[in-house]
Amino acid sequence: MCQWLGPELRQVAQGEGDLGERLSRAFEWHFAHGATSVVAIGADCPGVDERVLRRAFTALHSQPVVFGPAVDGGYYLVGLRRSTPELFHGIAWGTSNVLAQSLVTARAVVGEAALLPHLQDVDVAEDLAVWEQCQRESQTVSVVVPTLNEAGQIAATLERIKAAQPKEILVVDGGSTDATARIAADSGAVVLTSPPGRARQMNTGAEVAAGAVLLFLHADTWPPEDCTALAAGALDRDGVVAGAFSFALRERMRGGRMVEWLTNARSRNGRLPYGDQGLFVRRELFEAVGGFPPWPVLEDLELLHRLKRVGRVVTLRPSVLTSARRWQQGGLLRTFARHQMILLGYAAGLSPQALARLR
Structure with a gap:
């Protein structure tokens, strides 16, 4: 024992x-x-x-x-x-x-x-079906997608999520003024509302999720095929408490391959994948560590630091395909430099509000 x-x-x-x-x-x-x-x-x-x-x-x-x-x-x-x-x-x-x-x-x-609610225990051989059912339920995945004015992205993302047959898709909208919520509902997702803020929205989805595993995806991130089975399977490995997928950009851009290489190197070597790689974790553990902190930035990094104290964080080989719009709009070097400043501020102990002002 x-x-x-x-x-x-x-x-x-x-x-x-x-x-x-x-x-x-x-x-x-x-x-x-x-x-x-x-x-x-x-x-x-x-x-x-x-x-x-x-x-x-x-x-x-x-x-x-x-x-x-x-x-x-x-x-x-x-x-x-x-x-x-x-x-x-x-x-x-x-x-x-x-x-x-x-x-x-x-x-x-x-x-x-x-x-409490009635449950069935396992006393005789015929009751083993109860155990098998619980085993199946332990593999169920709820996908949580925070959105804010993502009418141009959400439909394509949801189609790819549905192909992986999750237990449910929870779109948590932070007050979109476009057709995001309607498109998500028409696509078959459960649409929830929350005050804006990615961390707050993802926590809202996690609170009502019925799956044993939570997979958090950004609205502009396309998951790999069989993402739900891949996530549940990874969490069955000894010592693994959370994970994400490798990173790739959907659109080709100058310097894009360097962005992908640096992101995946950090993710695998430092065991610190970011939110745009599709973070997954068992719901019970997510709740036990307090969920995402209600920060305006780096909520994913802080959650992962908490999870790493419990066990191993892995990065799977299959890649998500994330929109390159952030890099295209902000410029490759400017976006990279701004992100490094935020990370240095985080390491120096700046408040989340001060970090947000560096964006």
Whole structure:
């Protein structure tokens, strides 16, 4: 267990007795060591994820006990605000009456319990379909596209995203005055609105995303074929917590090959891809590190620095195709110099607002 889960997780022996005695002992131990809320989960319910755990701890803010009901009449989760050994006495463990009996006991001892959504655990061979379904869901990808007056770009980008068959496409519009939102809706995307600001818009999309993996794409960035499968597959590798695709410009321009080479060298060697390369990360981890900071610039860089503290960031060989308009409009050397100034300001600790003034 230590080798599998890592030495940083504390492991405590359950001791002797039935399930109730072992649960009671576990809760008592953790409260005795300073915990103010404790949640215990079963190891046979693949549907328990970070969102379920977060809901459980949130419920304990207002209720003395929380249960996660299992379809078979038991429970996959129980949480308490204080040690309550009576809750585990006189329960017919291993039967379909476990939850019902526990609710009656809880009502008599500590008060009304909060209930989480029903989930199915894996008890017999026939239940393995539940595990397989959870495995499939762990590969689902939600694509989040922030937009602001991108009527000329969004349709082509969405067509390429749809070809990769994501679970959903979330276009988060920051107040476009053109037809961006209508075009996105006509293309089949879910259109959300948000105050302007790329970081704020992407966080808005992530908050409602249903996929296990988040793929953030700029409106002028075309993803590679099978981008969703590539992203989900990369995140299944040991130690990989996030990634992006290689960088290429859609339009040919003088100096374009140099821009591509420098971008990909930085991305691979420094493990710092930028937002216009299609960043992907598991939703749970994205939420755990706080999402994108609400900065006007370099929100992608700051997020990646947080993620690199957790694990490895990879750059895949397939390339996105990003519009060269930024370089064409600003000029190659001027755009490059301005970007380097912003990076130097970031390294020097300038505020996000001061960095934005350097653009």
